[in-house]
Amino acid sequence: MHTIKGTVSKIKVLKLSESPLVRFSIDGVSCLIARHSLNFLYQVEEDSELVVCGEYNSRNQFVVRKFCVIAKSCA
Numbered sequence: 858m859h860t861i862k863g864t865v866s867k868i869k870v871l872k873l874s875e876s877p878l879v880r881f882s883i884d885g886v887s888c889l890i891a892r893h894s895l896n897f898l899y900q901v902e903e904d905s906e907l908v909v910c911g912e913y914n915s916r917n918q919f920v921v922r923k924f925c926v927i928a929k930s931c932a
Contacts, residue, residue, distance in 0.1 A: 864907075901926060
């Protein structure tokens with residue numbers, strides 16, 4: 858598993874279902890989350906500091922398995 862730490866930007870819901878598919882960026886790296894996406898949408902805002910663990914898929918997108926919010930944005 859790989860780990861990425863950085864600032865979240867461009868949060869977008871791609872697919873609405875029981876577990877929505879969410880796309881976001883961390884310092885320019887394209888990321889996807891489906892497994893804990895409802896918790897992600899509740900906890901994370903744009904410009905939040907985040908650490909994510911996961912793997913890259915065939916399209917070079919980072920598929921998130923675990924995440925941890927370090928600091929929320931000051932807005």
